[in-house]
Amino acid sequence: MRTINTNEMTQQFDNMFMAPARAFAALNVDFAEKMFNAQLDASKAYVDTSMAQVRSLMNVKDAEGLRSYMEGQQNVAKELAERVKGDADKVVALQQDFMQQSQKLTEENVKQAQETATKMSKTA
Incomplete structure (x- = not known):
């Protein structure tokens, strides 16, 4: 039976x-x-986006300016909706990547633990 020295135990741990x-x-x-x-x-x-809209509203001087501002709000709303969707997609992609990497790491660690346990049982 082979004895395990402190360095080997530390390495295994x-x-x-x-x-x-x-x-x-x-x-x-x-x-x-x-x-x-x-x-x-x-x-x-x-x-x-919010600050740009406030600045645009502050520049409204007449009815025509207000009409123009209000028409521009449709574009802003559309762009904002697209931005929110893109941001949500980005978060989902980050979470999926994290889960895949976590699963891979877990699988690698289980394999490593099994190999280490096998080595330990052979030396015991």
Whole structure:
């Protein structure tokens, strides 16, 4: 029977527990950063659109200007609806990517744990 030294035990512990935990934490941090940036971009676009509309309204001086402003609101509403749909699609894509990467990571970690357990049982 072969004895396992401290370095081997530490390596096995790292392989089975710490490395997967670090990989999953890195995946979560990456996902959170992507989601935050997507939300930040969307928020900025919505604020910019709102501010542009307020400025346009402040420039209305007469009935013709008001009519023109109101006609432009249809385009703004259409563009905003398209932006909201695009932002929602982006979030869904980020979530799907995260789930696929999580599943792949889990499968890799299970395989690694099985290999490590097999090695440990052979050395015991």
